[in-house]
Amino acid sequence: MKENLLTSLESLQTELQTVLKSVDDPQNLQETRVLFLGKKGKLTQILKGLGKLDPKDRPEVGAKANEIKQSLEEKLTEAEQRVQAQVYEKQIAQDTFDITLPGRPVTRGHIHPLTQIYDLTSSIFEKMGFQTHTGPEIEDDYHNFEALNIPVDHPARDLQDTFYLPGLKWLLRTHTSTVQIHVMEQNQPPIRMIAPGVVYRADSDVTHTPMFHQIEGLWIDEKTTFADLKGVLTLFIQQIFDEETQVRFRPSYFPFTEPSAELDISCVFCKSLKKDCVICKGTGWLEILGCGMVDPAVFKSVGYDAEKYTGFAFGIGLERLAMLKFGINDLRLFFENDHRFLSQF
Ligand code: DAH
Numbered sequence: 001m002k003e004n005l006l007t008s009l010e011s012l013q014t015e016l017q018t019v020l021k022s023v024d025d026p027q028n029l030q031e032t033r034v035l036f037l038g039k040k041g042k043l044t045q046i047l048k049g050l051g052k053l054d055p056k057d058r059p060e061v062g063a064k065a066n067e068i069k070q071s072l073e074e075k076l077t078e079a080e081q082r083v084q085a086q087v088y089e090k091q092i093a094q095d096t097f098d099i100t101l102p103g104r105p106v107t108r109g110h111i112h113p114l115t116q117i118y119d120l121t122s123s124i125f126e127k128m129g130f131q132t133h134t135g136p137e138i139e140d141d142y143h144n145f146e147a148l149n150i151p152v153d154h155p156a157r158d159l160q161d162t163f164y165l166p167g168l169k170w171l172l173r174t175h176t177s178t179v180q181i182h183v184m185e186q187n188q189p190p191i192r193m194i195a196p197g198v199v200y201r202a203d204s205d206v207t208h209t210p211m212f213h214q215i216e217g218l219w220i221d222e223k224t225t226f227a228d229l230k231g232v233l234t235l236f237i238q239q240i241f242d243e244e245t246q247v248r249f250r251p252s253y254f255p256f257t258e259p260s261a262e263l264d265i266s267c268v269f270c271k272s273l274k275k276d277c278v279i280c281k282g283t284g285w286l287e288i289l290g291c292g293m294v295d296p297a298v299f300k301s302v303g304y305d306a307e308k309y310t311g312f313a314f315g316i317g318l319e320r321l322a323m324l325k326f327g328i329n330d331l332r333l334f335f336e337n338d339h340r341f342l343s344q345f
Pocket of ligand 1: 177216217257289292312313314
């Protein structure tokens with residue numbers, strides 16, 4: 001009885017080996033596994049005889065059964081690997097592809113020219129010790145006008161065609177000068193800050209978009225002078241363009257600065273005065289930013305001692321700067337996001 005069982009177990013191995021020789025697909029292999037090791041498989045059938053065995057012979061036959069089972073498992077696993085490899089090889093042989101076909105080009109993204117000019121601008125000011133601040137785009141009348149010395153009914157309000165929110169208390173900020181007020185309300189001098197951001201005006205034509213970008217600057221200390229303003233802005237211009245670029249400060253008017261100036265630079269296109277230059281219109285100069293010494297009325301709004309502190313401020317239009325730097329002639333190009341335009345930068 002015992003001998004019979006042992007021989008049947010042994011013969012399972014050779015039997016499996018023979019069967020496996022002709023198995024060459026995964027489905028078939030699975031069936032073979034069930035046939036030998038499944039619940040009703042050959043091994044189980046043989047082991048049913050175990051119960052009828054003399055108890056003293058059981059451990060020996062049991063051990064043999066385990067050994068055989070393990071060996072069958074191994075053979076099946078080996079066969080599975082072989083069959084799977086054959087499947088892959090077949091696939092590779094069938095899936096021929098044409099290596100001479102051109103590949104798909106990977107298109108590279110570009111940094112938007114406005115972002116580039118902003119990065120450049122802020123890095124120049126950061127090197128001079130300016131810290132970056134931001135403020136809200138929806139403002140109250142006080143921060144956009146009143147505190148900047150533009151009272152209600154002041155004609156200077158007409159310079160900016162404003163988007164008011166219903167109720168007229170809130171508006172979309174018309175300039176980044178609002179951030180000056182926020183920063184001064186929360187800090188004591190000395191202050192050296194820039195504030196980049198989006199501003200809004202009800203303007204739309206070839207040279208105006210209802211939304212555009214500015215960078216505000218503010219430097220306040222005990223002995224800040226107009227000479228400091230000239231030095232800082234001249235250095236800025238020469239770093240953005242080149243050292244040959246000339247600057248001139250032309251008297252102007254802003255309610256929040258006194259004296260106020262417009263900074264012009266020598267035309268970066270015709271370099272010197274050329275009568276037919278369409279950019280500077282033959283004047284040789286390009287208007288680039290507004291600036292001035294902070295008006296004492298502004299210091300009063302934020303509770304600074306105007307006898308003790310002086311300071312200068314400036315406001316730069318980023319689109320204008322980018323147009324001059326990159327030679328772009330239509331403001332709207334910045335906002336259309338046409339890849340043919342953007343990929344040139
Ligand atoms: N806020 C002004 C504007 O939007 C620009 C400006 C001019 C800002 C002079 C300043 C400044 O800080 O001093 O037109």
